[in-house]
Amino acid sequence: MTNVIQNIPKISVIIPTYNSEKTIKTTVDSVLNQSFTNFELIVINDGSTDLTLEIISQIQDSRLKVFSFENAGGNVSRNRGLQQATGEFVSFLDADDVWTPDKLASQFKALQDNVDAKVAYSWTDYIDEHGQFLVSGNHITVNGDVYERLLISNFLENGSNPLIYKEALVELGGFDESLSAAQDWDMWLRLAAKYSFICVPKVQILYRVSVNSLSSNLARQEKACLQVLECAYHARPIVNKNIWNLSLTNIYKYLVCKALQKPFSRRKGMLAARFLYLFFIYDTARFKRVNFTFKLLLKIAIVIIIPTSISTKLMSNNKMKYI
Numbered sequence: 604m605t606n607v608i609q610n611i612p613k614i615s616v617i618i619p620t621y622n623s624e625k626t627i628k629t630t631v632d633s634v635l636n637q638s639f640t641n642f643e644l645i646v647i648n649d650g651s652t653d654l655t656l657e658i659i660s661q662i663q664d665s666r667l668k669v670f671s672f673e674n675a676g677g678n679v680s681r682n683r684g685l686q687q688a689t690g691e692f693v694s695f696l697d698a699d700d701v702w703t704p705d706k707l708a709s710q711f712k713a714l715q716d717n718v719d720a721k722v723a724y725s726w727t728d729y730i731d732e733h734g735q736f737l738v739s740g741n742h743i744t745v746n747g748d749v750y751e752r753l754l755i756s757n758f759l760e761n762g763s764n765p766l767i768y769k770e771a772l773v774e775l776g777g778f779d780e781s782l783s784a785a786q787d788w789d790m791w792l793r794l795a796a797k798y799s800f801i802c803v804p805k806v807q808i809l810y811r812v813s814v815n816s817l818s819s820n821l822a823r824q825e826k827a828c829l830q831v832l833e834c835a836y837h838a839r840p841i842v843n844k845n846i847w848n849l850s851l852t853n854i855y856k857y858l859v860c861k862a863l864q865k866p867f868s869r870r871k872g873m874l875a876a877r878f879l880y881l882f883f884i885y886d887t888a889r890f891k892r893v894n895f896t897f898k899l900l901l902k903i904a905i906v907i908i909i910p911t912s913i914s915t916k917l918m919s920n921n922k923m924k925y926i
Contacts, residue, residue, distance in 0.1 A: 608855040612666070614642040614707055615688030615769065616696060619680030621649040621660075623698035628658055629734070637663050639708035643668060647684045650674030655698075669916045678786050679897045681762075682777040685769070693769045699811040701730070702761040706807040711765035713801045720746075721798035722791075724765040725807035740810070744802045749797040753788075754835055754846055756853040761810050762787035768893065771798055783820075784827035792835045812864075821862055821874050848885050855882035863902050867915055872906035879903060 616634050620627055633838035634644050644664070648656050648671040659669055670687060672680070681695055692711065696702065717723075725739035734829060743758040752758065775793050778786050794800075832850055841847070855878045862875035879899055883889050889896065905917055 612641055612643040612690045614692045615690035616642055616644045616694050617657040617684030618696050618698055618724050619647045619649055619677050620655055620698035622653045624654040624658055626699040627655050630698050634752055636704050637707045638704050639711055645684045645687050647680040649680045676861055678778040680717040685777050685814050692766050693772055694766045696763045701809040703807045713803050717801045719799045720801035721768045721771045722765050722794050722800045724759050724801040725805055727760045727810050728806045729812050730809045739827045744804050746801050749800045751846055753795045755849045757788040757793050764808050782827050784824040785831045789831040789917050836899045848887055851885040859899055867911055869907055872903050875903045
């Protein structure tokens with residue numbers, strides 16, 4: 604009986620993957636090379652049609668478990684992984700992102716040292732398709748009841764970040780499979796409505812930015828973000844109405860910056876113009892950020908007016924901060 608208990612992994616790491624042949628080996632290796640070793644790695648193959656499954660099958664490690672299903676999307680895959688998980692803690696990792704070797708150890712220690720917290724998170728930086736550093740993330744530290752701050756913006760920044768008590772995820776029913784975007788923000792908000800968070804103030808998540816990782820449907824992303832925000836405010840109403848405006852301001856700031864990422868097109872430029880207008884309307888500090896707004900307006904004008912090949916060259920050296 605003692606041996607059985609000892610063989611149960613403390614942490615379940617879940618990687619949903621779909622056609623990730625270019626990055627899956629690097630992502631899996633960043634888990635297998637963790638200094639914390641008492642984990643299981645659950646890969647949910649979401650109907651991949653490329654060499655993803657073949658690449659994973661060549662990795663020899665007893666902690667690695669692979670489950671294949673027909674394609675159903677990221678939310679369903681995360682929930683399928685959660686159903687397979689046996690660890691007391693769970694952490695999700697997208698198939699193109701990377702962890703630093705001390706990620707699990709640091710977050711696990713943070714939860715052990717802060718018994719009231721059910722979620723530990725770290726800081727994020729951004730890398731390109733070749734693994735080269737692009738820009739720093741927000742590097743925000745908020746502990747305890749983070750709900751109001753998380754309403755203002757998703758400072759966890761991505762779905763590859765936190766370590767979470769499995770029982771908390773199960774109690775909340777996992778990820779909302781009806782959402783087409785902003786699924787991680789929705790999950791973190793629902794956790795924050797009930798549980799305390801603790802921050803590990805170190806960069807431990809490297810989020811890979813590529814053409815494929817950018818949303819091709821920004822209007823759909825806008826709709827999902829607004830849906831998440833509306834549900835969150837109904838779940839736990841906030842007395843301070845300024846937080847609502849701050850939330851909308853950051854949503855549209857995020858969307859306008861997304862629309863101004865490669866690949867450029869006139870259609871995305873027009874969307875960026877609409878998002879910038881709404882950002883300006885909701886931003887109560889609009890007149891303190893005139894320079895920032897003007898720079899965005901200039902970029903939008905370049906994308907809309909100038910042919911794509913030329914606008915791409917003009918903006919190729921402009922590394923916009925990811926929010």
